[in-house]
Amino acid sequence: MKEILDSALVDKIKGLGEEMFDDMVAFAQKLVQTPSISGTEFDLSELAMLEMKKLGYDEVFRDDQGNIVGLVRGSEPGPTIMYNSHMDHVSPGDVSNWQGYDPYGGTLDICEADNQDKTLKEQTQCIHGRGASDVKCGEAVQIYAGGLIAGLRGQGVPVKGNFMFTGVVQEEPAEMVGMVHLVDKTLPARGLDYDAMVSSEATSLKLYCGHRGRVELLVTVYGRTSHGSAPWLGINAIYKAIPLIQKLKDELYPSLPKDEELGQASISLNIIECSPGALSIVPDRCMLSIDRRTIPGETAETAVRQIKDIIAGLAAADPEFRADVVVKSAVETSYTGMSYHVAKDMAPWKISTEHGFVQASQAALEALGQTVKYGYWDFGTDASKTCGIDRKPTIGYSPMQEQYAHTPYDKCRTDYMKTALEGNAAIFLSAAAQEKEAYQKVTW
Structure with missing residues (x-):
């Protein structure tokens, strides 16, 4: 030196x-x-x-x-x-x-x-x-x-x-x-x-x-609409999302690795939305926005695969369960007018x-x-x-x-x-x- x-x-x-x-x-x-x-x-x-x-x-x-x-x-x-x-x-x-x-x-x-x-x-x-x-x-x-x-x-x-x-x-x-x-x-x-x-x-x-790194994930759970007065005719996507949410909280989060300096990787469900979003309609989509913090050795692909594995397990146990997961993205436009379509993924x-x-x-x-x-x-x-x-x-x-x-x-x-x-x-x-x-x- x-x-x-x-x-x-x-x-x-x-x-x-x-x-x-x-x-x-x-x-x-x-x-x-x-x-x-x-x-x-x-x-x-x-x-x-x-x-x-x-x-x-x-x-x-x-x-x-x-x-x-x-x-x-x-x-x-x-x-x-x-x-x-x-x-x-x-x-x-x-x-x-x-x-x-x-x-x-x-x-x-x-x-x-x-x-x-x-x-x-x-x-x-x-x-x-x-x-x-x-x-x-x-x-x-x-x-x-x-x-x-x-x-x-x-x-x-x-x-x-x-x-x-x-x-x-x-x-x-x-x-x-x-x-x-x-x-x-x-x-x-x-x-x-x-x-x-x-x-x-x-x-x-x-x-x-x-x-730590940061990956924003979007999980969409699918159902089928019906009139709110006859919910038995539909498949409520919110109800279908409940076991997935439980597994994210009780199984995936505790299993995530820890880095000696940076701390534990984490997962946080921060936004829940549904569609069509009307009081008289059973929702056919439930969207979960997830904040996933990664440590060295993990990637966006790692985070996506972990949730896909949970989805596959739930689908095997329930023929009516359907869901997918993607890394979120956005279009960002600067004050000069330049636009980029970018993934919400930070290493x-x-x-x-x-x-x-x-x-x-x-x-x-x-x-x-x-x-x-x-x-x-x-x-x-x-x-x-x-x-x-x-x-x-x-x-x-x-x-x-x-x-x-x-x-x-x-x-x-x-x-x-x-x-x-x-x-x-x-x-x-x-x-x-x-x-x-x-x-x-x-x-x-």
Whole structure:
């Protein structure tokens, strides 16, 4: 492991971080004040691109899907490390739940917030509003980390490799449509590639090293309609679904495997619908929407096959039982008008804490005096593409805290933002100086 963050360089990082802090916080407030629900990210993308140009990025562009890219090129050859954030956010929901905060206010105040391990409430300065913790404050930090690298280069500090910020569209629908287009089409068309990725998804300043996959399944149980006054003439699809639901809950879920780091695979029945859906008609279809979380070694095909086996067993015991199961899909259209028909399938992934890229990141944070802790996400991220599919080294590192995401308590600590600004810049400098073994494909 090459140690490149000596005390002089650490002082330069912290000095520039101090100088940039107020502007970074103000920029994060602007991001929160700019609504960008999935499919409406244009205004936010404009704001981010303008800020990158002000910070001295060498190249800033938007692709045909609406993703944005900013590059800070090093003074010496080396790897390209992608720093990634998504630009969209979920709905604020019922505004009355926000306890006096405007979801798009970007309010800066002193309030009570959890510490890193959620063991203590502390009075600290926070930015409030929808997306503050998912992921606009992390996005501001990453963009400013690129600006810090540009500043160091301007001071004559040797910088290896390239810092690449990417802001992608439509992450929240959970189909990776923005990230897939960026990685598979935009970067190759521009003659660009990346060697590793740092996600800005919430980690409470810990290094996150993986998460379970996610597959959305649709099970349809079939029956036969009749008049509601004569149910014996039909086959009620809801009643036929009951034994299937029972087996999912009592037999399949307890049998699912467990990963030592990521936890147990899971299955959750979250939506039940029926058709035709009229009070006087016995339903001939019952649709079950299922959230299946997978661990390494499992795939969408694995999840489908398990349910098909249950269906086959029920059909063998009941001649009137008919059902099928498919992976759900959706058509996602970006703000530029580009549409994709995509499966709702995200791969699981994890990276060893002994991997060279992770070790370089740990060394960087320790050089700054940060205590390094590791963790894993409960939810899914676009890292399912970079590491789950492409097997490129990937970590999460962010000031935001997972427990506030998608809630009316959405906020981010500004002291954590300052720490993460320094940390992201240090991770880049440390990782970019490592030899090629730090960028070996990830296996599990």
